Amino acid sequence: MAVPKKKTSKTKRDQRRANWRRKASFEAEKALSLGKSILTGRSTFVYPTPEDEEEEE
Known part of the structure; x- marks a missing residue:
């Protein structure tokens, strides 16, 4: 016979x-920081540009 879970x-739910919200907040902060650094040109992050994609084809 089935027994209901406690x-x-x-x-515990809270x-x-x-914890989930803290992780999401941390990831959002990282993404915003990366976006700002890319816009200012001070980024060490390498990402493909449209020019690079045309050269590969």
Whole structure:
């Protein structure tokens, strides 16, 4: 016979959500920082430009 699972406490649920939001916030901050550095031209990040893609073809 099937037995219902125990209910997860609100505290545990809130901890998981807080962790997920913290990770998402960190990734968003990294992406914004990378975008700003690319726009200012101070980036060490290498990314393909439209000119590079034409030369490969």
